[in-house]
Amino acid sequence: xxxxxHFAAVLRLGDDALVLGQRLSAWCGHGPILEEDIAxxxxxxxxxxxxxxxxxxxxQLENQGxxxxxxxxxRSDREFQNHLLVEQPNGHFGxxxxxxxxxxxxxxxxxxxxxxxxVNADVAGIAAKAVKELHYHWExxxxxxxxxxxxxxxxHQKVQDSVDQLWAYTGELFTxxxxxxxxxxxxxxxDLHKLQSTWRDKVVACLxxxxxxxxxxxxxxxxxxxxxxxxxLSYMLAEMQVLPRTYPDATW
Amino acid sequence: MSESKHxxxxxxxxxxxxxxxxxxxxxxxxxxxxxMAIQNARDVYTRRQEGVSIWVVPAxxxxxxxxxxxxxxxxxxxxxxxxxxxFYKLPDEVNNM
Amino acid sequence: xxxxxxxxxxxxxxxxxxxxxIEPKDWMPDAYRKTLIRQISQHAHSEIVGMLPExxxxxxxxxxxxxxxxxxxxxxxxxxxxxxxxxAETLGVTRDQMxxxxxAGKAKYSSIFNYPTLTWADMGAVxxxxxxxxxxxxxPLCKCSYGPYARAMVRVCKEESFHQRQGFQVMLNLAxxxxxxxxxxxxxxxxxxxxxxxxxxxSDADSPHSAQSMKWNIKRFSNDELRQRFVDMTVPQSExxxxxxPDPDLKWNEERGHYDFGAINWDEFYNVxxxxxxxxxxxxxxxxxxxxxxxxxxxxxxxxxxxxxxxxKNANASTHAA
Numbered sequence: 001x002x003x004x005x006h007f008a009a010v011l012r013l014g015d016d017a018l019v020l021g022q023r024l025s026a027w028c029g030h031g032p033i034l035e036e037d038i039a040x041x042x043x044x045x046x047x048x049x050x051x052x053x054x055x056x057x058x059x060q061l062e063n064q065g066x067x068x069x070x071x072x073x074x075r076s077d078r079e080f081q082n083h084l085l086v087e088q089p090n091g092h093f094g095x096x097x098x099x100x101x102x103x104x105x106x107x108x109x110x111x112x113x114x115x116x117x118x119v120n121a122d123v124a125g126i127a128a129k130a131v132k133e134l135h136y137h138w139e140x141x142x143x144x145x146x147x148x149x150x151x152x153x154x155x156h157q158k159v160q161d162s163v164d165q166l167w168a169y170t171g172e173l174f175t176x177x178x179x180x181x182x183x184x185x186x187x188x189x190x191d192l193h194k195l196q197s198t199w200r201d202k203v204v205a206c207l208x209x210x211x212x213x214x215x216x217x218x219x220x221x222x223x224x225x226x227x228x229x230x231x232x233l234s235y236m237l238a239e240m241q242v243l244p245r246t247y248p249d250a251t252w
Numbered sequence: 253m254s255e256s257k258h259x260x261x262x263x264x265x266x267x268x269x270x271x272x273x274x275x276x277x278x279x280x281x282x283x284x285x286x287x288m289a290i291q292n293a294r295d296v297y298t299r300r301q302e303g304v305s306i307w308v309v310p311a312x313x314x315x316x317x318x319x320x321x322x323x324x325x326x327x328x329x330x331x332x333x334x335x336x337x338x339f340y341k342l343p344d345e346v347n348n349m
Numbered sequence: 350x351x352x353x354x355x356x357x358x359x360x361x362x363x364x365x366x367x368x369x370x371i372e373p374k375d376w377m378p379d380a381y382r383k384t385l386i387r388q389i390s391q392h393a394h395s396e397i398v399g400m401l402p403e404x405x406x407x408x409x410x411x412x413x414x415x416x417x418x419x420x421x422x423x424x425x426x427x428x429x430x431x432x433x434x435x436x437a438e439t440l441g442v443t444r445d446q447m448x449x450x451x452x453a454g455k456a457k458y459s460s461i462f463n464y465p466t467l468t469w470a471d472m473g474a475v476x477x478x479x480x481x482x483x484x485x486x487x488x489p490l491c492k493c494s495y496g497p498y499a500r501a502m503v504r505v506c507k508e509e510s511f512h513q514r515q516g517f518q519v520m521l522n523l524a525x526x527x528x529x530x531x532x533x534x535x536x537x538x539x540x541x542x543x544x545x546x547x548x549x550x551x552s553d554a555d556s557p558h559s560a561q562s563m564k565w566n567i568k569r570f571s572n573d574e575l576r577q578r579f580v581d582m583t584v585p586q587s588e589x590x591x592x593x594x595p596d597p598d599l600k601w602n603e604e605r606g607h608y609d610f611g612a613i614n615w616d617e618f619y620n621v622x623x624x625x626x627x628x629x630x631x632x633x634x635x636x637x638x639x640x641x642x643x644x645x646x647x648x649x650x651x652x653x654x655x656x657x658x659x660x661x662k663n664a665n666a667s668t669h670a671a
Contacts, residue, residue, distance in 0.1 A: 018413075025407050025420050029400040030635065032643025033260070034431050035281055035292040037400075041424035042295050045417060052413050069412045093646045140291060147284070150656065151649025158645065243411035243469055250527050252411040252469070252519075258651050259445040262438065279501070280435045282444065284650035285657060296428055300508070319375045 001186035007061045008081065009183045010123060011071065012225065013114075014054030015082035018072055019233070020103060021047030022240055023090055032093055039140060043100070046133040053126040060122075073244040077234040078227040085169040087224070087233045094148050094159040098166050100141035105202050106173045106195065108134040113190035120188055142206045149210025156211065163207065164215050171220020174199070179225070261310055263289040265297055268305035275307050283308075365566050370496040373439040381565055382440055384558065385495055388567065389437040390447045394458035396430035398451075398632050402466040403475060411469060418515050419472060425508050432501040439497045452637045460618065461544050463626030470523050470530075470537035476516015478538075478545040478583070484509055485579050486549065494566035517586065524590040531591075538587070539595045546610075547618045549576040555615075580608050 024044035055068035114127035183189035266275035283289035410416035562568035598611035
């Protein structure tokens with residue numbers, strides 16, 4: 001594991017958390033019921049907090065003077081290395097909770113590994129806190145998928161469509177690139193192939209309880225980790241980064 | 253305008269703020285089922301670490317005493333002054349009893 | 350009114366005059382109940398409509414710290430709406446009924462939220478001025494005669510204390526920042542100052558419900574009293590920021606011991622209430638859309654809860670049978 005691979009691995013943790021947190025925060029004020037506005041905002045706040053911690057640490061590892069905001073606001077979409085899954089649009093509430101369920105199941109296991117590893121104690125410290133948050137995110141999302149799947153015929157159809165559509169973005173979570181492989185060998189990051197089987201068991205159990213059909217494994221979209229994203233990310237960043245980019249000398 | 257046929261039921265929320273204290277009424281919220289009520293209570297009423305334990309009770313399951321019975325129920329305790337320690341005048345030598 | 354009711358009402362009035370609290374199942378005059386439902390639901394609607402102008406900037410907050418603070422604040426407002434709807438529900442109205450009234454344009458909410466948030470500095474001005482004015486209005490409500498409303502307000506006020514402080518800090522950072530940032534702050538202050546003063550409502554002479562609400566200990570201070578207090582508190586703060594309040598008539602009156610300020614444009618106020626504010630349609634439209642888009646989700650959760658309850662019942666029945 002080179003220093004730049006170590007940096008990239010931590011940066012990616014921040015990218016996943018920030019992009020998903022940014023997406024979820026858009027529900028605040030627009031959820032299906034007030035209680036759910038509050039719940040989704042809590043999850044978004046957890047993720048933004050995780051992103052800040054990972055970015056700060058990544059900046060320290062890089063040692064080029066970049067802080068959390070430099071990493072969040074002054075990189076282009078080609079430099080973001082989040083998974084394609086988390087940048088997919090919110091769509092309707094079913095799309096959002098399926099995206100959340102798929103990601104949380106993965107992030108929870110990844111984070112549990114990070115909390116246990118001894119290669120980087122700072123990563124372990126951040127992960128130990130995040131793992132509790134992710135556990136709650138998983139519970140919350142899984143319960144919603146079950147309610148919607150086993151709810152009304154309308155909700156069943158809608159959420160089945162969400163599952164079918166987002167399934168193609170789950171393969172990337174378990175497709176290692178050079179950074180993943182080197183960091184797994186060094187013991188910093190988990191072996192993605194091992195995570196895949198527990199992820200599949202959990203997700204399939206959830207879908208079955210929700211009376212939903214598990215999609216066939218087909219084409220898996222990938223490219224996020226190399227900075228080759230869907231068209232959505234650039235728009236999201238343009239909006240998110242507008243102020244610091246317009247006033248680069250300002251502090252807020 | 254679409255009108256939801258049934259509003260989610262109302263739940264009363266009770267929070268234990270720390271170990272050693274009883275659960276205290278915090279407020280209420282709407283949830284479709286008990287599990288959701290617990291999660292919503294956590295998100296709504298413990299955003300600032302206000303609790304370590306939550307009870308949720310369907311509001312319709314609560315039986316309350318009627319305010320009309322207030323006198324009948326609670327006034328009779330008025331004259332049982334001998335239940336209170338201050339009723340007993342003891343010599344000063346017996347302090348701290 | 351029957352003699353029995355007159356007797357009850359006299360007892361109620363005496364009770365309230367002694368600063369005692371009314372609880373949900375206690376007898377209360379119909380007009381008291383109606384006044385409270387109107388006021389508390391309006392207050393709740395203001396909280397949730399009030400999420401929108403600030404929510405408008407969550408995605409564009411200029412630092413991750415500011416993003417987290419703003420999101421937490423807007424989320425708190427959802428919580429406050431929820432506490433207030435709950436307080437109103439103890440009076441025998443459902444949240445759904447209140448929302449239907451809001452969506453149909455029958456219920457009001459604070460008209461300040463019909464103004465647009467055009468720049469990041471508006472997050473500072475709204476937190477500093479709008480929350481400042483709201484706190485001025487809300488603190489006395491913590492001692493309101495209706496128990497559930499008073500308790501909700503205690504919780505709200507406790508949580509709101511950070512809202513105004515974060516707003517002031519946003520303004521302070523801008524006022525001490527680059528010339529562009531300072532101009533942004535002044536512009537926001539120019540746009541939000543007068544609407545903030547209008548938040549206290551029309552002058553006492555023109556305020557239809559004031560006298561009765563005072564008698565019932567729902568309202569403690571007159572609109573003009575609170576407005577004056579707000580002006581007196583805010584002027585030194587604006588000086589500290591180095592910003593100018595957009596009122597040429599503003600000056601200290603030694604004799605009164607208060608600041609004098611210029612005439613409020615009540616035409617504008619009534620026009621915004623009537624629906625002619627810059628964002629009335631957008632704000633209500635966003636609330637209606639969230640409610641309608643969420644209908645299938647709420648229905649699904651109900652359907653699932655019903656199925657689950659039936660399954661549990663069956664499971665219990667078969668356990669007992671065995």
